[in-house]
Amino acid sequence: MTATANRTITLQGTIRREDLSGGYMVLVAEPDGRRYLLGGATKALREEGLRVEIEGELLADGGPSIAITSEPLLRVTSSRRL
Amino acid sequence: MSLHASSSVGRLMTLLFFVSLIGLSLLIAIGLFFGGDAPASHSNPEAVIEPAKASLARAFAQEDLIEGWIAVDFVDGTSKARFDELEKTWGIDVEFNSVASHVISLTIGKVGAQTPEALDALLAEIRAHPEVEHAEPLFRYAANFAPNDPLFDRQWNFEMVGLRQAWDVSRGKGVTVAVIDTGIAFEDRGEFRALPDLKGARFAPGYDFVNDDEHANDDHGHGSHVAGTIAQRTDNGEGVAGIAFEATLMPLKVLDANGMGNSVDIAEAIRWATDHGARVLNLSLGGGAYSQIMSDAVAYAAGKGALVVCAAGNAGRPKVEYPAAYPGALAVSAVGPSGKLAGYSSFGPEVALAAPGGDIRASGVVEHGILQNTIKPEAVGESHYAYFQGTSMAAPHVAGVAALLFAAGASDARAVRQALLQGAQSPERLVDRQMTTPLLASAQSSSSNEPIEASSASTLSAGRDIRYGHGILDAVGALEALGVPLSRSLPARVAALLLALALLVFARLTISKAAREAHPIGLTCLTGVLIASLGLFFLPWIGASGSLSRLALPMVRWPSPLMGSVGMSALFASALVPFILGFLTHAGNCPSLRKGVIGLALGFSGALLIEFFSGAKLALLPWAPLSALWFLVNAALAFLLARALMLTPEGGRR
Structure with a gap:
């Protein structure tokens, strides 16, 4: 994980589908297994088990969403499959 | 002599009327009491939710058949493979009713249009099988509103x-x-x-x-x-x-x-x-x-x-x-x-x-x-x-x-x-x-x-x-x-009305003949009885909705402005309103309106007795016997007020 001054970070991990609220995708990051809600450009990330590298803006306190958890939110700007 | 005789017959008729009214209203009241008619409000949710559900179950007794369908309850644990085998011998096709049915092996199936006799014979044949616990026609339960949405x-x-x-x-x-x-x-x-x-x-x-x-x-x-x-x-x-x-x-x-x-x-x-x-x-x-x-x-x-x-x-x-x-x-x-x-x-x-x-x-x-x-x-x-x-x-x-x-x-x-x-x-x-x-x-x-x-x-x-x-x-x-009359069913309202009429007759029997003749039962009096015991029941027919529609309840269940909309208020569920109106008509020397108040007081008395019999509770009163005592005492007060007003001379203040 690399963090920059404008809170843009790059994370690697696996996409998981959460089964609450009708379903939404989260990133389970490597190596610590920390979960991130995903916002922004997520169209390519709607596949359970996908290993990806994601660059995005981090909101550590999360944001209001259908997840209704306090998990951090990663607003995706770009992503690629691993 | 003949005059005396007709007076006796009149009295006998009145007495018979009185006895039958009391009997009928008590029957309904006792029915409400043992039937567990749901109370109006409660401060302890646990204690009171049951009667409401009981009346729900009671309502389910009105059932009718869904033509062409039967329900077969197999011995618990019977598998789909097993009943698929059995159903062939009976010429039917049943399936588990829901995911839960797998546990209790409950199935429903279509048998097509059958004469009642043929259906009875088929069900008897199915019931006779040792692996079947019950077999019966499929019933529709529609006492409460049942939407037709298939899922x-x-x-x-x-x-x-x-x-x-x-x-x-x-x-x-x-x-x-x-x-x-x-x-x-x-x-x-x-x-x-x-x-x-x-x-x-x-x-x-x-x-x-x-x-x-x-x-x-x-x-x-x-x-x-x-x-x-x-x-x-x-x-x-x-x-x-x-x-x-x-x-x-x-x-x-x-x-x-x-x-x-x-x-x-x-x-x-x-x-x-x-x-x-x-x-x-x-x-x-x-x-x-x-x-x-x-x-x-x-x-x-x-x-x-x-x-x-x-x-x-x-x-x-x-x-x-x-x-x-x-x-x-x-x-x-x-x-x-x-x-x-x-x-x-x-x-x-x-x-x-x-x-x-x-x-x-x-x-x-x-x-x-x-x-x-x-x-x-x-x-x-x-x-x-x-x-x-x-x-x-x-x-x-x-x-x-x-x-x-x-x-x-x-x-x-x-x-x-x-x-x-x-x-x-x-x-x-x-x-x-x-x-x-x-x-x-x-x-x-x-x-x-x-x-x-x-x-x-x-x-x-x-x-x-x-x-x-x-x-x-x-x-x-x-x-x-909220005090919504979910359970203020027609029988409860009719019982209140009959009880009020019975009380009217009873009150008249306890006053002198002269007083009776001075105060004949008029339309004003009956209107009072009707409004108090039934409420402004016609409001929904003329399109009233919202808080106005709550005035369609018996007056004892009207909402109190002091307590918002929650619960049955002690203010209306008492003899207070008849007493105030009684005082006003007395002070204002208005004998024709007084007759209305007599009826109103008797209506309150009847309705309060029904609240007593159905075990209703007042809002903000945690202890149920206190509510019961309140209803009983106020029913008595309202009755005594009506009787006192009957004894007041027509001409005005004594």
Whole structure:
């Protein structure tokens, strides 16, 4: 994980589908297994088990969403499959 | 001599009339007493919810056959393979009724049109088989309103909150509920399509705060599902039902296609909804970040008399997320079909109520989720019926019932909140209750050996519990806490009327002949009896709705202006009103109106006696015998007042 001054970070991990609220995708990051809600450009990330590298803006306190958890939110700007 | 004789006959006739009236009204009263007619209001939800359910079960006795269908209950554990074998010998085709039926091997099947004799013979043959416990025609139960939506029997959650009985008195008409979410699939526009089970539903103009336009269409599916729970089109022969299906939905889109949003859009939507006439706001969204702007918006809505219902959160830990944790919000935790808090549900001291949110995780059974019509996220123009779970699904149950309460005449959000909390059912009591939906019954029986975690009835009755708040949402309990005459059935009203007439005759027998002749029973007097015991019963016929419709209750159940709309007030359920009117007519020297007051007092007396017999309770009076004593004493006072007024000379003050 690399963090920059404008809170843009790059994370690697696996996409998981959460089964609450009708379903939404989260990133389970490597190596610590920390979960991130995903916002922004997520169209390519709607596949359970996908290993990806994601660059995005981090909101550590999360944001209001259908997840209704306090998990951090990663607003995706770009992503690629691993 | 002949004059004397006719007078004796008249007296005998009067006596006979009196005796038969007393007998008839006592019969009805005793029936109410033993039948457990539901009380008007209660401060202890646990103690009082049972009679209401008992009358629900009683209503189910009116059954009729569904032609061409039978139900066969095989010995428990009989497999599908086995009954497939057996059914061939009988020439029928049966299947498990639901996922729950696998446990008890309960099947239903079509046998086609048959003469009654042929059906009896077939059933007798099936019953004779040693692997069959019971076989009977399939009955339809339609005493309470039963919507014809084909998937309604999958909505265990609606039975859990007692909706069928609630629908007999309120369906949310005229109340606007804002759904602040991902939008609603409410119109055909571009790639968007109105959902088939929302066609014909009522919508107020909404707003899309994400794309800044007036078309708050859903591009996710979450908002439409939530809206469906609140007001899915019902009794339309399509799909599923919704709670307040005559209410008006206001679509406000604040979450994008990912289901994510920001605090400013949400705060704006809350204010927009409040300023555009929404009385209930549903927020099935949230997160951990505190926002002063959103908190202020919630306070604004609450201050303007709107009820802000929020999902407590899905983090499964003792911390309620925002906006549910803001002051003024009503935080809702989620239970599964067993009535136990779902593992995913957040909880904490802010939780006010629990409601069904589904729990597929606990059982692995998808039908233990909440079923509504929504769009497919991958194709926004396509409809499907999907089982969702989450506190997002629990909150709209509360929002829907809140709409029912507003439509039933609740004056403001404070009264609605109080009724919701006061009417809530204890989770333990829910587990003990007999459910008629097989799925609910089986979910309960499979979990009945495990105790309810953390909460017990005692901690709940002592106040609020961090998991369930004041208990699990109960539409029937909430309506009764509001004082809505769910149980003020026709027999109860007629009994009050007959009792009042009997008291009139009795009072006249106890005064002198001269006094009787001076005060003949006139139309004014009878009108008084009628209005007091029946209320302004004609109001609904002339289109009265809202709080006005509550005047269609017997006067003893009229709402007190001092206590808001909650509960049966000691003010009206007493001899106070007849005494004041009696004093006014006496002081004003108005003998013709006095006759009306005599009737009114007797009507109050009769109605109060019926309240006594049916075990009703006054609001804010925790100890039931105190209510009973109150009714009895005031019934006596009202009677004595009527009698005293009869003895007052026609000419004026003595």
